[in-house]
Amino acid sequence: MYSCCTCFILLEQATLNVGDDSVPQKIVNIAEALDNLELILGKDWLEENLKVIKDGQFGQGGFGRSIDFSALGIAYIAELWYKGRDEAISIEIAGGGLPGRYALTAAAIASELEVVKDCVGWQAKLSELKDAQCSLKTVHELGIAAGYAQAGQVVDFTRPLVRDWLPPCAAGLFMSHGQDKFTMVVCVEIKTLAKGEPGNVAARLHSALEQLLNAQGLAKSGGDVIQCQPTVYIYVGDIIGETEALLQYWSNHPDIKQLARDTAATVLVYTTGTILTKYELAYVRRGSLVAYNQALQDKGIYIPDEIMTPCQKR
Numbered sequence: 001m002y003s004c005c006t007c008f009i010l011l012e013q014a015t016l017n018v019g020d021d022s023v024p025q026k027i028v029n030i031a032e033a034l035d036n037l038e039l040i041l042g043k044d045w046l047e048e049n050l051k052v053i054k055d056g057q058f059g060q061g062g063f064g065r066s067i068d069f070s071a072l073g074i075a076y077i078a079e080l081w082y083k084g085r086d087e088a089i090s091i092e093i094a095g096g097g098l099p100g101r102y103a104l105t106a107a108a109i110a111s112e113l114e115v116v117k118d119c120v121g122w123q124a125k126l127s128e129l130k131d132a133q134c135s136l137k138t139v140h141e142l143g144i145a146a147g148y149a150q151a152g153q154v155v156d157f158t159r160p161l162v163r164d165w166l167p168p169c170a171a172g173l174f175m176s177h178g179q180d181k182f183t184m185v186v187c188v189e190i191k192t193l194a195k196g197e198p199g200n201v202a203a204r205l206h207s208a209l210e211q212l213l214n215a216q217g218l219a220k221s222g223g224d225v226i227q228c229q230p231t232v233y234i235y236v237g238d239i240i241g242e243t244e245a246l247l248q249y250w251s252n253h254p255d256i257k258q259l260a261r262d263t264a265a266t267v268l269v270y271t272t273g274t275i276l277t278k279y280e281l282a283y284v285r286r287g288s289l290v291a292y293n294q295a296l297q298d299k300g301i302y303i304p305d306e307i308m309t310p311c312q313k314r
Contacts, residue, residue, distance in 0.1 A: 076135035091103075119149065125157050151300060188234055268304075270286060272304075
């Protein structure tokens with residue numbers, strides 16, 4: 001049996017690594033990434049969504065750039081593909097130019113899906129990705145999963161069997177392991193938990209984590225039960241140029257601090273989005289470590305800190 005001790009450290013001041021020139025930059029080929037996204041999602045499925053968009057433009061869905069994708073029941077990933085492709089075509093017609101934020105975001109997400117599409121349990125995640133209710137949550141979850149996979153960890157989407165402690169599509173769950181050391185990763189969105197009510201973040205997630213820790217349904221081959229503290233990633237919103245302020249606010253939010261104290265879980269907050277650098281648009285994912293369980297240190301805690309910049313040449 002593998003078990004984790006409960007030595008726990010709550011950081012008085014959240015750790016941030018924003019605007020650090022040492023952060024490695026990944027170059028994303030926009031055209032190739034959009035092609036790969038089509039292959040991953042399936043052209044037939046995308047064409048079905050495209051038909052819904054076109055048929056709905058003169059009805060409840062709006063028209064042109066004012067399309068109401070939610071009213072049409074279009075999944076976030078399909079909306080992103082549609083807008084990204086539209087931007088890429090516009091640049092091609094104009095004979096060049098910097099890619100727009102939708103094209104860059106779609107390309108960045110496509111590059112992450114490439115990393116996890118061969119992981120155990122991928123087909124279920126692909127179905128969630130195409131579900132209008134779960135799509136955005138799944139995009140965030142798969143981005144975190146890609147971070148673990150790129151660090152050499154084995155990502156398994158099938159191990160977390162305890163999924164009834166939060167509403168459907170409210171959280172993403174997967175296991176990450178390497179050298180017989182397991183980490184339960186829980187991905188949630190702050191807006192899903194908070195719903196505008198003070199204290200609701202800690203209350204709902206605390207209850208969920210208690211049930212998760214008490215569940216004995218995670219078995220290794222051979223029948224041994226795995227027990228470990230979860231690592232919780234809380235998505236706190238699109239940066240829109242306010243990375244440091246946004247992370248600092250939520251890292252020191254009393255509800256988040258209390259959640260970490262009560263559960264002894266490793267807790268991180270993170271954000272994603274596009275920023276304008278000195279030379280071009282870049283897609284970033286930045287995170288802040290709020291608290292950690294010392295037993296997880298030797299497993300490696302993935303702290304989001306990536307910059308993806310575009311390359312349009314094939």
